[in-house]
Amino acid sequence: MSAERSGSAPEARGCVGGALPVRLLFELEARKSASADVEREPVVELEVPDLDSSDPLLAKARSRPAALPVLAEPEIARHYARLAARNYSVDTGFYPLGSCTMKYNPRINEQVARLKGLTDAHPYLDEYVAQGLLGFMFELQEMLAEIAGMSAVTLQPSAGAHGELTALLCIRAYHADNGNARRRVIIPDTAHGTNPATVSMAGYEATQVPSDARGGVDVDALRSVLGPDVAAIMLTNPNTLGLFDENVCEITRLVHEAGALAFCDGANMNAILGRARPGDMGFDALHLNLHKTFGTPHGGGGPGAGPVAVGRKLAPYLPAPVVHHSEDGLFRLKRPSKSIGRMRSFYGNVGVLVRAYAYIRALGADGLREVADQAVLSANYLMRRLEGAYDLPYQRTCMHEFVLSGRRQKREHGVRTLDIAKRLLDYGIHPPTVYFPLVVDEAIMIEPTETESLDALDDFAAAMLAIAEEAAIDPDLVRGAPYSTPVRRLDEARAAKHPDLAWKPPAAE
Amino acid sequence: MRFIPVSDAQRDAMLRVVGVPGVDSLFEVIPRGVRLDRPLDLPHPMNEQALRRHLDDVAYHGCPCQLVPFLGAGCYDHYVPAIVDAVISKPEFFTAYTPYQAEVSQGTLQAIYEFQSMICMLTGMDVANASMYDGATALVEAAYLAVHQTGRRRVIVASTIHPEWLETLLTYATAGLIDPVVVPAERGLVDLAALREQVADAAAVLVASPNFFGHIEDLAAIRAIADNVGALMVVAANPILLGLIEPPSAFGADVVVGEGQPLGCPMTFGGPGFGFFACKQQFVRRMPGRIVGRTVDVEGRDAFVLTMQAREQHIRRERATSNICSNHSLLALAASVYLASLGPDGLEQVARVCCANARYLRAKLVATGMFDPAFMDDDGDEPAFGYEFVLRYHGDVTEMQGRMLELGYLAGLDLGRIDEEHDGLVLFAVTEQRTREEIDAFVREVAHP
Numbered sequence: 001m002s003a004e005r006s007g008s009a010p011e012a013r014g015c016v017g018g019a020l021p022v023r024l025l026f027e028l029e030a031r032k033s034a035s036a037d038v039e040r041e042p043v044v045e046l047e048v049p050d051l052d053s054s055d056p057l058l059a060k061a062r063s064r065p066a067a068l069p070v071l072a073e074p075e076i077a078r079h080y081a082r083l084a085a086r087n088y089s090v091d092t093g094f095y096p097l098g099s100c101t102m103k104y105n106p107r108i109n110e111q112v113a114r115l116k117g118l119t120d121a122h123p124y125l126d127e128y129v130a131q132g133l134l135g136f137m138f139e140l141q142e143m144l145a146e147i148a149g150m151s152a153v154t155l156q157p158s159a160g161a162h163g164e165l166t167a168l169l170c171i172r173a174y175h176a177d178n179g180n181a182r183r184r185v186i187i188p189d190t191a192h193g194t195n196p197a198t199v200s201m202a203g204y205e206a207t208q209v210p211s212d213a214r215g216g217v218d219v220d221a222l223r224s225v226l227g228p229d230v231a232a233i234m235l236t237n238p239n240t241l242g243l244f245d246e247n248v249c250e251i252t253r254l255v256h257e258a259g260a261l262a263f264c265d266g267a268n269m270n271a272i273l274g275r276a277r278p279g280d281m282g283f284d285a286l287h288l289n290l291h292k293t294f295g296t297p298h299g300g301g302g303p304g305a306g307p308v309a310v311g312r313k314l315a316p317y318l319p320a321p322v323v324h325h326s327e328d329g330l331f332r333l334k335r336p337s338k339s340i341g342r343m344r345s346f347y348g349n350v351g352v353l354v355r356a357y358a359y360i361r362a363l364g365a366d367g368l369r370e371v372a373d374q375a376v377l378s379a380n381y382l383m384r385r386l387e388g389a390y391d392l393p394y395q396r397t398c399m400h401e402f403v404l405s406g407r408r409q410k411r412e413h414g415v416r417t418l419d420i421a422k423r424l425l426d427y428g429i430h431p432p433t434v435y436f437p438l439v440v441d442e443a444i445m446i447e448p449t450e451t452e453s454l455d456a457l458d459d460f461a462a463a464m465l466a467i468a469e470e471a472a473i474d475p476d477l478v479r480g481a482p483y484s485t486p487v488r489r490l491d492e493a494r495a496a497k498h499p500d501l502a503w504k505p506p507a508a509e
Numbered sequence: 510m511r512f513i514p515v516s517d518a519q520r521d522a523m524l525r526v527v528g529v530p531g532v533d534s535l536f537e538v539i540p541r542g543v544r545l546d547r548p549l550d551l552p553h554p555m556n557e558q559a560l561r562r563h564l565d566d567v568a569y570h571g572c573p574c575q576l577v578p579f580l581g582a583g584c585y586d587h588y589v590p591a592i593v594d595a596v597i598s599k600p601e602f603f604t605a606y607t608p609y610q611a612e613v614s615q616g617t618l619q620a621i622y623e624f625q626s627m628i629c630m631l632t633g634m635d636v637a638n639a640s641m642y643d644g645a646t647a648l649v650e651a652a653y654l655a656v657h658q659t660g661r662r663r664v665i666v667a668s669t670i671h672p673e674w675l676e677t678l679l680t681y682a683t684a685g686l687i688d689p690v691v692v693p694a695e696r697g698l699v700d701l702a703a704l705r706e707q708v709a710d711a712a713a714v715l716v717a718s719p720n721f722f723g724h725i726e727d728l729a730a731i732r733a734i735a736d737n738v739g740a741l742m743v744v745a746a747n748p749i750l751l752g753l754i755e756p757p758s759a760f761g762a763d764v765v766v767g768e769g770q771p772l773g774c775p776m777t778f779g780g781p782g783f784g785f786f787a788c789k790q791q792f793v794r795r796m797p798g799r800i801v802g803r804t805v806d807v808e809g810r811d812a813f814v815l816t817m818q819a820r821e822q823h824i825r826r827e828r829a830t831s832n833i834c835s836n837h838s839l840l841a842l843a844a845s846v847y848l849a850s851l852g853p854d855g856l857e858q859v860a861r862v863c864c865a866n867a868r869y870l871r872a873k874l875v876a877t878g879m880f881d882p883a884f885m886d887d888d889g890d891e892p893a894f895g896y897e898f899v900l901r902y903h904g905d906v907t908e909m910q911g912r913m914l915e916l917g918y919l920a921g922l923d924l925g926r927i928d929e930e931h932d933g934l935v936l937f938a939v940t941e942q943r944t945r946e947e948i949d950a951f952v953r954e955v956a957h958p
Binding site: 022024025026040042043044045046047048049050051052055056057059060061062063065066067068069070071073076077080081083084085086087088089090091092095097100102103104105106108110111112114115116117118119120121122123124125126128129130131132133135136139143146147158159160161162164165169172173192193194196197198199200201202203205206243244246248249272273274275276277280281291295297298299300301302303304319340341342343344345346347348349350351352354358360361362363364365366367368369370371373374376377378380381384385396397399421422425430431436450451452453454482485486487488489490491492494495496499500501502503 | 511512513514515519520522523524526527528529532534535536537538539540542543544545548549550551552553554555556557560561563564565566567568569570571576578580582583584586588592594595596598599600601602603604605606607608610611612613614615616617619620622623625626627629630631635636637639640642643644645646671673674676677679680681683684685686725751752753754755756759768775776777778779780781783793799800801802803804805806807808810812814816817818819821822823824825826827828829831832833834835836837838839840842845846848849850851852853854855856857858859861862864865866868869891892893894895910911914919922941944945948
């Protein structure tokens with residue numbers, strides 16, 4: 001393609017330096033070694049005698065070196081600066097991804113997560129030496145339990161889906177203990193994809209329950225699927241339509257009546273911090289996404305953390321260890337009496353936990369409530385600004401997010417939600433979550449979070465309104481978007497059909 | 510502290526657009542009975558300065574960072590070059606979401622593609638994913654891959670793997686989808702005779718090499734035993750040592766997993782590191798987690814995208830290969846920078862210095878007369894090991910470790926606290942960060958109570 005365009009100046013797109021080719025690390029390496037061998041000093045000096053040639057390890061030595069690249073530091077710095085310029089991020093701009101809670105990541109949290117007392121701490125440090133660390137972890141357990149309205153917390157799960165699985169395995173152990181093996185887990189049709197996948201991984205079968213006309217769980221339908229073989233319900237509340245399920249107490253009551261337990265997917269906790277607590281709604285377990293609700297960075301896909309808070313029934317089953325505050329004032333690692341075991345090595349993503357701890361300590365009770373208040377107000381504000389131009393399937397006060405439908409644009413102009421999302425990129429804004437939840441046709445799921453200014457919200461509203469007009473006047477323009485990004489729409493079919501997942505040196509091809 | 514950039518006047522204006530008198534009205538959708546009618550019971554908020562002071566207290570209480578570790582056991586004190594943190598501190602990387610919108614996520618996507626490529630180069634495998642939570646969960650996911658691939662539920666696991674990884678596998682197994690059978694050890698290696706007896710009808714044999722005791726397992730023999738029954742061989746490897754020793758692919762491993770923390774991630778009390786997961790091409794569509802592929806955009810330019818998502822939970826729901834959604838992207842990025850900065854020679858040097866340091870410490874400890882090799886056979890032969898090793902201490906291990914802690918050393922892991930059978934055994938690790946002076950001083954202190 002670039003050869004065909006030779007003679008005309010390359011187009012600069014999307015970012016500073018965008019006209020320059022972006023090479024793979026390995027291609028930089030190839031260019032260098034082709035020109036001259038760069039002499040490198042050893043990265044570390046041997047101070048003791050080298051391995052003896054008779055050492056049994058050397059019988060296992062590599063027959064040839066690993067085919068890794070090696071780059072000088074300036075090349076590495078520039079390579080990743082170029083890649084960084086091709087990324088959108090929370091610092092770049094508005095990131096209204098529904099159910100993802102892309103809020104600002106406070107910088108003090110980055111700083112404290114890099115304190116040497118934390119980063120240099122070995123997980124098998126003697127408890128006496130680790131009192132500071134165990135103390136903050138204990139306090140975080142306590143604070144999350146208070147926020148959730150639960151009685152005990154495990155910090156071990158590394159992500160939301162990992163927390164879901166942890167909770168279901170605890171529920172499984174609880175039922176087994178009560179001589180009551182059960183088989184099914186009920187999931188509303190608005191659930192995140194991780195919920196049914198987790199159900200399978202926990203050895204259960206998923207039974208779907210439909211939503212009612214108001215967007216909550218259809219309680220009659222729930223009654224009809226409940227039975228003695230039901231182990232649990234997994235319910236997101238507020239749900240993925242951004243709606244608080246008004247029947248939540250009735251739902252958890254019915255579930256308990258059937259001898260099952262109620263798990264709350266806490267992905268949307270940002271809406272109700274300090275306003276309501278899943279424990280008070282009758283839930284027995286809840287996972288929290290610290291990378292959503294408590295401001296820890298998403299890192300381009302992780303690491304996150306997905307602690308699980310549980311009520312009294314499930315507390316004895318939590319994975320080991322949990323941090324315990326002993327009578328003598330010391331913090332100790334303890335195994336809950338009927339622990340399911342462990343969900344990973346060591347104690348969890350402590351570097352993420354400390355950021356969430358700092359976040360909660362910075363905000364306090366009032367600050368957390370203000371988070372929910374502003375998140376919900378900002379969502380309702382945007383919903384009012386956009387409801388004329390796009391269909392709004394559920395005409396209710398929303399919580400921290402709301403779901404529009406692009407069905408009118410599709411029907412009248414042949415412009416799909418995907419096109420609208422891609423066109424937003426040309427306005428310099430990351431698109432909302434699209435085609436989810438599945439119950440809304442051409443869904444556009446918008447979560448502004450509390451850390452966006454009114455200007456940012458208005459810029460987004462203006463862009464969405466402008467795109468609705470473009471869809472009517474010049475649908476092809478929207479269908480061909482984006483035009484201004486570092487690359488344009490990708491050939492995803494080719495990627496899946498002919499997987500190229502790892503670079504191979506040209507000679508090997 | 511607050512992170513809300515909206516003024517009171519702006520809030521009032523927003524309320525007018527929404528058409529409610531105050532924010533409280535928006536929460537009336539929550540049934541009265543479960544609306545929280547009191548403030549959360551949390552500590553008072555802190556300004557940034559106070560918060561920093563408080564977290565200094567948390568981090569430095571007991572001064573864990575001034576200790577000199579001769580301790581590994583799954584988490585290692587390797588040097589992290591400054592460029593690693595410089596790259597992962599870029600907000601364009603660490604404040605980005607999962608790269609679902611490929612057009613504005615080429616940075617993360619290309620970085621993951623490069624990471625996958627480097628994991629393949631290091632392990633010798635065909636394909637790798639974008640990373641997992643940690644080594645333990647990567648091993649469990651490998652067991653699931655084998656179970657789905659073979660239609661068998663039985664997975665044979667060596668008792669010589671990290672006890673916490675074993676416990677993780679057994680915990681996942683309570684779901685009833687996999688049926689783990691633990692094969693005992695013989696002189697710190699998987700007991701090949703017992704493995705042969707147990708292997709019938711197995712989906713996979715899971716081993717770690719180096720194993721928990723630091724020993725290199727006989728992968729060729731294990732491969733032959735697995736082949737007899739059509740079982741997959743899953744090997745957990747130490748990525749630093751892969752700079753020096755033959756990768757498991759050389760012995761026909763089907764899946765190679767491991768804990769990536771040694772590659773540029775600080776210890777951070779055990780997490781986050783990341784898990785790596787690599788396999789043969791034929792299993793690619795059963796791989797768990799995110800995978801990035803190279804393709805082209807509509808103008809024919811090279812571009813990268815999350816691919817083969819038909820395996821994943823957000824598409825396949827209850828029929829997904831795993832429920833995993835997040836990977837540990839930022840730490841995979843750290844590993845890429847680490848590997849590119851060291852290169853094959855640098856990695857080999859780090860591995861070699863670790864191993865040489867370990868042998869130097871081991872010989873000096875044995876020379877004190879207070880330690881003996883733990884796994885020597887009648888001919889005086891011992892298993893090959895990397896930079897971790899086990900010695901038997903002729904004394905009270907708890908007392909010795911306590912005394913050394915007072916002096917500022919982490920004197921290995923007391924294996925007797927994990928398993929009574931290992932009473933008196935201590936697992937030491939020595940990385941490239943330990944100087945000869947530190948090792949000499951440590952031995953001097955151990956030897957002269």
